[in-house]
Amino acid sequence: MKAPARLFANVRYVRRAVRLVACTAVCALTTACAGSLLSSTRIDPRSPIAGEAAAVAHTNRPFPKFSQIPPVPKDVRPPKAFGVAAAQTVAARDELIRKTEPSTWTLTGGEATSAFAGQGRTAAGPELKPTDPATTEAFARELRKRATPPPPPKR
Numbered sequence: 001m002k003a004p005a006r007l008f009a010n011v012r013y014v015r016r017a018v019r020l021v022a023c024t025a026v027c028a029l030t031t032a033c034a035g036s037l038l039s040s041t042r043i044d045p046r047s048p049i050a051g052e053a054a055a056v057a058h059t060n061r062p063f064p065k066f067s068q069i070p071p072v073p074k075d076v077r078p079p080k081a082f083g084v085a086a087a088q089t090v091a092a093r094d095e096l097i098r099k100t101e102p103s104t105w106t107l108t109g110g111e112a113t114s115a116f117a118g119q120g121r122t123a124a125g126p127e128l129k130p131t132d133p134a135t136t137e138a139f140a141r142e143l144r145k146r147a148t149p150p151p152p153p154k155r
Contacts, residue, residue: 043057
């Protein structure tokens with residue numbers, strides 16, 4: 001069964017009208033809500049900026065003009081110079097990575113490792129003798145005797 005198209009020709013306009021009315025209603029409701037919120041807003045008097053906020057809110061001052069915008073500073077480098085500096089930074093990073101990759105240096109090998117360890121020992125100073133375990137145990141025992149347990153928690 002085929003219905004003639006003339007029966008449905010006005011449906012398109014009705015839908016458009018419904019959408020337009022719905023959008024208008026939503027806009028009107030939203031505007032009414034926003035207007036009532038803005039008009040009833042009050043500043044908390046306990047706020048540290050209450051006095052200053054009230055003074056600024058009720059002061060009629062002229063808006064700034066475009067002629068008051070300061071000129072562009074002359075000592076700023078041009079955009080192309082930023083690109084050159086970025087390229088130099090990337091090149092320095094790539095060189096550092098190339099020089100410090102895991103395969104570029106090692107401490108394996110008799111003389112290099114011994115020399116490096118010797119420098120560390122020299123910088124650390126003379127080796128100290130290990131402490132006597134009996135002295136350490138006596139010190140720990142004395143600390144245990146002096147220690148007092150904390151009081152029980154209050155309930």
